[in-house]
Amino acid sequence: MHKMIKKNKTFIDKLRSSGLRPTNQRVEICKFLFGRKKTFHFTVEELKNSMNLKRLKKISTATFYNTVHALKSAGHLKEFSLDNNTSYYDTNIASHHHFFDNGKVIDIKSDKITFQKLPEAPKGKKIKNVEVVIRLENNN
Amino acid sequence: MHKMIKKNKTFIDKLRSSGLRPTNQRVEICKFLFGRKKTFHFTVEELKNSMNLKRLKKISTATFYNTVHALKSAGHLKEFSLDNNTSYYDTNIASHHHFFDNGKVIDIKSDKITFQKLPEAPKGKKIKNVEVVIRLENNN
DNA sequence: CACATACTTTAGAATAATTATAAAGTAGTT
DNA sequence: AACTACTTTATAATTATTCTAAAGTATGTG
Numbered sequence: 001m002h003k004m005i006k007k008n009k010t011f012i013d014k015l016r017s018s019g020l021r022p023t024n025q026r027v028e029i030c031k032f033l034f035g036r037k038k039t040f041h042f043t044v045e046e047l048k049n050s051m052n053l054k055r056l057k058k059i060s061t062a063t064f065y066n067t068v069h070a071l072k073s074a075g076h077l078k079e080f081s082l083d084n085n086t087s088y089y090d091t092n093i094a095s096h097h098h099f100f101d102n103g104k105v106i107d108i109k110s111d112k113i114t115f116q117k118l119p120e121a122p123k124g125k126k127i128k129n130v131e132v133v134i135r136l137e138n139n140n
Numbered sequence: 141m142h143k144m145i146k147k148n149k150t151f152i153d154k155l156r157s158s159g160l161r162p163t164n165q166r167v168e169i170c171k172f173l174f175g176r177k178k179t180f181h182f183t184v185e186e187l188k189n190s191m192n193l194k195r196l197k198k199i200s201t202a203t204f205y206n207t208v209h210a211l212k213s214a215g216h217l218k219e220f221s222l223d224n225n226t227s228y229y230d231t232n233i234a235s236h237h238h239f240f241d242n243g244k245v246i247d248i249k250s251d252k253i254t255f256q257k258l259p260e261a262p263k264g265k266k267i268k269n270v271e272v273v274i275r276l277e278n279n280n
Numbered sequence: 281c282a283c284a285t286a287c288t289t290t291a292g293a294a295t296a297a298t299t300a301t302a303a304a305g306t307a308g309t310t
Numbered sequence: 311a312a313c314t315a316c317t318t319t320a321t322a323a324t325t326a327t328t329c330t331a332a333a334g335t336a337t338g339t340g
Binding site (some may be wrong): 158161163164183184185201202205206216225227 | 328329335
Binding site for chain 1 (some may be wrong): 144219221222224225226239241246248252253254255256257258259261262264265266267268270271272273274275276277278279
């Protein structure tokens with residue numbers, strides 16, 4: 001029980017720091033997103049389907065979108081795009097890179113890629129982060 | 141006039157190599173995309189608006205989408221995504237990188253970034269290309 | 281160089297992802 | 311406990327894109 005309370009507190013903190021009140025729906029979404037050992041990637045539609053499948057009382061689409069969006073704006077989720085028109089989210093917010101393999105995404109730890117040369121930021125700007133996408137193809 | 145003919149031939153070649161017949165609409169789209177000194181970025185919607193503004197007889201949305209898609213599949217355009225749900229296209233197909241500055245995209249020449257360390261491709265796969273996105277923020 | 285045929289264009293309908301709306305419900309303050 | 315501002319929800323609206331089917335056009339063949 002101690003652990004449970006502690007975890008919920010973490011989720012509530014994430015919500016509060018995203019400017020959101022910790023409602024039941026939101027806490028459950030956080031539990032689903034952050035209450036596991038491994039980070040993962042998802043679309044809002046996938047998240048909605050996974051969570052609502054097991055629930056008698058469904059959480060509405062708008063709540064999923066609102067919550068994910070706020071978590072992302074606060075930096076608790078990272079957004080990325082493939083070549084299609086759907087937003088993907090990543091619960092791994094540590095700076096890292098990706099392999100893209102025909103729609104499948106694989107994380108690359110930050111320290112697996114280092115640079116020999118990087119350009120200067122334009123005047124008045126600075127670099128916020130650097131992300132590398134390595135596109136893969138079959139080894140024919 | 142010579143130059144004009146030569147250019148049109150280039151456009152027609154691009155279309156043919158994309159599996160498309162060189163119709164008037166398509167040649168005009170190619171002219172707009174490839175008949176200039178500098179490469180540029182665009183969305184299909186932007187392309188449509190820019191081109192149709194000056195035309196008495198408008199080219200239909202579907203034709204813009206079809207043509208851009210075929211040119212992209214043939215490698216005459218590169219597609220990329222920002223954090224939203226719109227596809228962007230780049231007439232610069234040379235391998236290169238990007239600064240993203242609040243929705244604005246700036247090209248970075250390929251030789252401005254070099255790597256010290258890159259990960260191996262997973263078994264049975266090989267690297268198709270490597271693309272770097274450098275996100276910028278204001279120098280507060 | 282006319283003709284047949286397969287490919288194109290087009291307007292409009294359809295779809296998919298996302299955002300907006302506004303009425304009913306709930307958290308947090310007093 | 312009561313009030314008020316924030317939430318949830320179902321549904322409508324919007325945006326980007328794809329599909330459809332009828333009318334038009336490029337191109338090889340004779």
